[in-house]
Structures are given as C-alpha cells and as structure tokens.
Amino acid sequence: MRIAYARLYQESNALSPVLTTLEDFREVGILEGDALAQACTPRGHEVQGFLRNGELSGFVKAARREGPAELELIPLFSALTIPAGPLDAEAFAWFEDRLRADLLAALPLDGVFLALHGAMCAEGITEPEARILEMVRSVVGDARVAVSLDMHANLTSRKINAADVIAGYRTNPHRDHASTGARAARMLLRQLTGRTRPTVAWRSLPMLLGGGLMLDFWKPMRAIFQRMKAMERDPRVLDVSLFQAHLWNDHPDLGWSSFVVTDGDPALADELADELAELCWAVRHAMPPRPSDPSEAIATARAARVARTFGAVFLVDASDAVGAGGTGENTRILEALLREGQGLRAYVPLRDPRTVTTCWDLEPGTQLTVSLGGGLDPASNDPLSVDATLVTKRSTRATGRAVVLAVGDTRVLVTEGSALALEPSFFTDMGLQPFAADILVVKSLFPWRMHFVAQNRKSIFVKTSGITDLDAAWSLDFHDPVHPRDEVACWRPADGRRRGLQDDGPGAHLDSPT
Numbered sequence: 099m100r101i102a103y104a105r106l107y108q109e110s111n112a113l114s115p116v117l118t119t120l121e122d123f124r125e126v127g128i129l130e131g132d133a134l135a136q137a138c139t140p141r142g143h144e145v146q147g148f149l150r151n152g153e154l155s156g157f158v159k160a161a162r163r164e165g166p167a168e169l170e171l172i173p174l175f176s177a178l179t180i181p182a183g184p185l186d187a188e189a190f191a192w193f194e195d196r197l198r199a200d201l202l203a204a205l206p207l208d209g210v211f212l213a214l215h216g217a218m219c220a221e222g223i224t225e226p227e228a229r230i231l232e233m234v235r236s237v238v239g240d241a242r243v244a245v246s247l248d249m250h251a252n253l254t255s256r257k258i259n260a261a262d263v264i265a266g267y268r269t270n271p272h273r274d275h276a277s278t279g280a281r282a283a284r285m286l287l288r289q290l291t292g293r294t295r296p297t298v299a300w301r302s303l304p305m306l307l308g309g310g311l312m313l314d315f316w317k318p319m320r321a322i323f324q325r326m327k328a329m330e331r332d333p334r335v336l337d338v339s340l341f342q343a344h345l346w347n348d349h350p351d352l353g354w355s356s357f358v359v360t361d362g363d364p365a366l367a368d369e370l371a372d373e374l375a376e377l378c379w380a381v382r383h384a385m386p387p388r389p390s391d392p393s394e395a396i397a398t399a400r401a402a403r404v405a406r407t408f409g410a411v412f413l414v415d416a417s418d419a420v421g422a423g424g425t426g427e428n429t430r431i432l433e434a435l436l437r438e439g440q441g442l443r444a445y446v447p448l449r450d451p452r453t454v455t456t457c458w459d460l461e462p463g464t465q466l467t468v469s470l471g472g473g474l475d476p477a478s479n480d481p482l483s484v485d486a487t488l489v490t491k492r493s494t495r496a497t498g499r500a501v502v503l504a505v506g507d508t509r510v511l512v513t514e515g516s517a518l519a520l521e522p523s524f525f526t527d528m529g530l531q532p533f534a535a536d537i538l539v540v541k542s543l544f545p546w547r548m549h550f551v552a553q554n555r556k557s558i559f560v561k562t563s564g565i566t567d568l569d570a571a572w573s574l575d576f577h578d579p580v581h582p583r584d585e586v587a588c589w590r591p592a593d594g595r596r597r598g599l600q601d602d603g604p605g606a607h608l609d610s611p612t
C-alpha cells in the first residue's frame with residue numbers, strides 16, 4: 099500500500115494587495131523528499147521556527163500504527179508561509195505543477211494526504227484549494243484523498259466532493275495540528291482497509307464572526323466543543339469538525355460549517371451536522387467586546403501603573419493583525435502614541451521595507467526624517483512622517499533586515515519582513531527588553547498571549563481602520579445575506595443552496611464524497 103503526503107498552506111487575506119510569492123514560501127523553507135520524511139519524525143521540525151510536529155508528523159505516525167506492515171509513505175513536499183495577500187498566479191501555478199508532477203512520479207498510489215489551510219486565495223482563482231484537490235483527484239483516479247484543514251477553512255461542496263477524508267483542527271488558538279493529521283490518517287487507513295464505510299454530512303452557515311477570538315476553551319465555544327467530543331463517544335461516529343472560516347477569504351459562500359463523518363449511517367451524520375450548525379447559530383450574537391480607539395487605549399495604559407511596573411500593557415492592533423493577513427504597516431497607533439504617549443516607553447512593530455533600506459547604510463545614532471508605513475497598501479494605510487534617531491540595525495530570523503528607530507519615548511521596530519511580534523524574541527533580538535517598556539504593540543490577535551505570559555499584565559484590543567477589521571470583510575461579495583452584516587432570520591435557505599439541495603429542510607439529502 100502506497101500513500102503520498104504533502105503540505106501547501108497559507109491563510110490569505112483577500113483585501114491585502116501584498117501578494118504572496120514563491121519566495122515567501124522559500125523564506126520559511128520548502129522541505130521535500132527525504133528531508134521532509136526526516137522532519138516528520140518526533141525529533142524533527144516540520145516548519146523550522148513555526149511548527150515542530152504538525153499534521154504531517156501526526157499523519158505519518160498514525161498511518162504507521164493503523165496501516166499494514168507493507169505500508170509505504172512517500173514524502174512529496176511541505177510549503178507554508180505566514181498570512182498575507184493571495185498567492186500570485188506564478189506561485190500558485192508553480193505549486194500546482196509541482197504537486198501534479200510529484201504525484202505522477204509517485205504512481206501507483208492507494209492514497210494521498212494533503213495538509214491544506216482551507217482559506218487560501220490565489221490571483222484570478224476563486225477557490226484554489228478546491229482546484230488543487232480536483233487536480234489530485236484527476237491524477238490519482240480511485241486512490242483515496244485525505245485532507246486536513248485549519249479551523250478557519252471555508253468548507254464548500256467542491257472541497258467535499260474532491261476529498262474522501264476531511265479533518266479540521268478543533269482548538270483555537272490552534273494546538274492540535276498533529277492530532278488532526280492523525281485523525282485523517284486513521285480515517286484514511288480504515289477506509290483503505292475496508293474497516294469503515296464513511297458517510298458524511300455538513301451544514302454551511304451564512305455567518306461571519308470570531309476569527310481568532312472564538313476560543314475552544316472559553317464561552318461560548320467551550321460547550322460546543324464539549325458536545326462534539328460527546329458526539330464522538332458514539333461508536334457510530336468517526337469524526338466531527340467545525341469550521342469558523344477566515345473572515346477575509348474571498349468566497350461568495352463564506353461562513354461557518356459543521357462536518358460529521360459516521361460509519362455507514364448517513365441519517366445520524368445528517369442529524370449531528372444539523373445539531374452542530376444549530377448550536378453555532380445560537381451563539382451568533384456573542385460578539386467580542388467593543389475594542390478601544392488608540393486614545394482610549396493609551397489613557398487606559400497610562401492609568402494602569404501597577405501593570406506597567408510589573409510588566410507591560412499590550413495594545414493589540416486588531417485592524418492590522420499580521421496573523422490574519424494584515425500588512426503590518428498601519429501607523430495609526432504609532433501616530434496616537436507620538437501625540438499622546440509622552441512619558442510612556444512604547445515599542446511599536448511596523449513593516450516598512452523602504453525605510454529599512456534607507457537606514458541600512460547609516461550608522462546608529464544618525465538622525466533622520468522618514469516617512470513610515472503606507473508603502474505596501476496605500477489605500478488602507480497613511481504614511482507618517484517622523485524625526486527619528488537610528489538605534490539599531492540587525493537581521494533576524496523573524497523579521498529579515500530590521501532597524502529600531504527612537505521617536506520621542508517610542509521605539510519603532512521597522513521590519514523588512516513580517517511585523518507579527520508574536521514572541522519576546524521579536525523585540526529582544528533587536529535589543530529591546532519587553533520588561534523595560536510600558537506599552538508593547540502586537541499584531542497578532544490571540545496567539546501572542548501564549549508567548550508573553552511573563553510580560554503581559556493587561557491587554558487592550560485597539561481598532562483603528564484596516565483590512566483585518568470585521569467590517570472590512572463586508573466589502574467582499576456574498577451570495578446570501580450574511581450575519582452580522584445583514585439581518586438573517588434563518589440559516590437554512592443559504593445552507594440549502596450552498597449544498598446544492600432542492601429543498602432547504604433539515605431532512606434533505608446530503609452530499610457524500612464516497
């Protein structure tokens with residue numbers, strides 16, 4: 099028995115004009131063949147600096163345990179890059195051609211496992227990952243196709259029809275990459291060896307909310323994930339996934355979805371997928387707390403003396419969340435700090451390759467006037483002119499070339515690459531000590547909290563205006579009225595249309611990939 103495996107993974111923000119290139123994937127590192135197999139061992143790193151044991155390691159380990167002794171696993175490639183704009187046409191074509199060629203070379207195959215995100219966009223293509231799955235299907239014929247997806251995937255009929263196995267993350271922030279790969283492996287191997295006869299059902303909700311804020315261990319989602327676990331305790335249920343969609347993924351049927359796999363029991367799959375959809379619809383009014391504007395946030399930070407003494411106050415730049423595809427060059431919080439933050443030591447990340455280049459040949463201590471931001475996405479971001487002193491220039495793994503500029507009491511960490519500010523090393527590698535700051539600006543919605551536990555004494559969500567605001571998604575095109583942009587009385591009409599049903603009722607027939 100022969101099964102090939104690969105990863106092609108990016109969460110794209112359709113509103114970003116900063117297209118993702120092949121070079122962006124290469125900077126993170128594309129692994130192939132034996133190097134990939136080695137990376138998928140327990141001591142390996144699947145994606146250096148990002149992910150140790152992920153979906154592919156989990157898949158390999160579980161497939162070996164579930165599969166027959168003669169199972170042969172064929173590593174193809176693994177490519178991942180951080181969220182940004184859609185893949186440019188060249189990058190997408192390169193990966194599509196590469197995967198097709200690798201699969202043809204690996205034939206005959208009994209199965210294929212792909213670790214995808216599910217919210218990738220590509221220039222000029224409506225649903226690039228469905229196209230990838232359809233291509234794989236056309237190459238491998240009757241071989242089974244398994245796929246793992248991020249919880250923020252957009253599930254569609256096309257993806258479901260092209261795959262035999264779908265497993266989605268069930269933690270947010272995501273901590274279950276490896277176990278998701280393992281779930282896909284178990285379903286695939288049991289199908290291939292005739293031990294199960296999977297039937298699937300799903301629902302699609304015309305609803306967009308949450309993003310990184312609907313946490314699996316916090317209300318209102320905790321009860322829903324507990325119910326999913328309870329569903330799986332029924333031996334007839336093979337797997338349950340819930341997808342919350344990436345808000346800025348350009349697809350007319352974007353929304354949350356439920357997906358249930360049972361062993362030869364389509365009625366039960368349908369019943370549970372429907373129940374899960376109803377549970378999600380019932381929490382649709384659970385909006386995150388109202389974010390602050392920059393002035394409010396700075397005033398709150400100033401008043402939080404104890405928090406500033408024992409750590410820092412974190413301002414989360416929700417309008418420019420690089421983890422959700424923001425460009426990282428929004429200057430609005432910086433502008434407010436320079437105006438109202440006197441006496442507060444603040445560290446502000448900002449992506450501006452042009453300024454890094456300007457500073458690179460200067461000596462530390464040089465004074466200069468620079469225009470910051472607004473070079474990558476001028477339609478969304480205004481440049482800000484400042485009088486600054488160059489403090490540091492270094493090249494780091496997280497940022498590429500970067501410089502620190504002193505502007506009054508603020509230190510601006512200007513990067514050529516990502517300005518995500520996910521971990522303390524983002525600052526310390528540039529000589530900035532988080533404990534010395536009153537205010538740290540981060541451009542990640544939630545995952546930064548796991549890395550800044552020691553420093554984080556208070557955090558404030560700040561909304562200005564940018565491409566990772568919920569309401570920014572309303573500029574995208576949708577087939578149906580979508581909550582909360584529109585008043586939506588019932589989710590079933592949109593769901594029925596999305597699933598291609600004649601009638602919209604809960605007992606209607608389901609799509610099945612098998």
Ligand SMILES: [Zn+2]
Binds near residue numbers: 248249250272
């Ligand atoms: Zn996600």
